[in-house]
Amino acid sequence: MLRGLYTGASGMLINEVRQNITANNLANIDTTGFKKSVAVFSMEPDNEIYRVNDLNKVSKQKFSDISRYIGNLGTGAVVSDVYLTSGQQGNINVTDNQSDLAITGEGYFAVETKEGVKFTRAGNFAVTRDGELTDMNGNFVIGASPESLAELPPGEGLLDGKGAMKIAYDRIRLDPNQKFNVGEEGIIFQNGQNVSKLLIVKFDKSNFINKKGANLLEPLPENKVSAASEYKIAQGALEASNVNAVYEMVNMIELQRAYELNQKVILTQDEMLQKSINSVGRLNA
Secondary structure, eight states: OHHHHHHHHHHHHHHHHHHHHHHHHHHTTTSTTOOOOEEEEEEOOOEEEEOTTOEEEOSSSOEEEOOOEEEEEOOOEEEEEEESOOOOOOOEEEOOOTTBEEEEESOEEEEEETTEEEEESOOBOEEOTTSBEEOTTSOEEEEOOHHHHHTSOTTOOSBOTTSOBSSOOEEOBOOTTSOOEEOTTSEEEETTEEEEEBOEEEESOTTSEEEEETTEEEEOTTSOEEEOOSEEEEETEEEOOOOOHHHHHHHHHHHHHHHHHHHHHHHHHHHHHHHIIIIITOOOO
């Protein structure tokens, strides 16, 4: 019976985590470039069950334990991983704002923050009075030339063990009074001149990422970051969140019911345990 309590409790904990993830997805349904999170589950190791005190009489005063194997007993499940970004493409919405950029395909924009270089899919950028291209939080959008990328040995990531960039990069600076164009490959032109090329990166492992707030992502040390190639940049457009409101609402209802069912399992196990203590274990005088 105690195993039943533990199994029901693990089910409640799992559904609590799933509800938190779903609630966060719904809260960011209108966030530009937001990628929903997905929980991954795994079973706890099964316990091998044997009969207790299954003795075989060898002689008058000697017995041998021949406890027979009955089978395996499941012990519940746990959240083994949370994929912080779902690779599903969000809708591309045209804004006709020249500083709005959207990525179709793989990849993330790179921005320079006070805590180092971070990454985002949100391309709602702006040009400051000083001519620097920044995101909505004032972080600098950065670019890197093909020559600096070519200096890396084949197969080596862009970040070192401390999360710092291994290559030379530059903040993108523009004339705030002039129009500029961004090609599909991320090359920025202004007044007929090649100004810079956006640094677009990809992660090898989508579940080895931390969300840093403000729609920024940070890869874990064991996650390699490299230059993306399978992408196109759309100027004057933004990628919407890839959260499906209908799916998430239905999922929330299912999670609530699953949570209540596990709660009932615990209550039933508690009642059975109470009866076994008060009735089955009672000794008559």
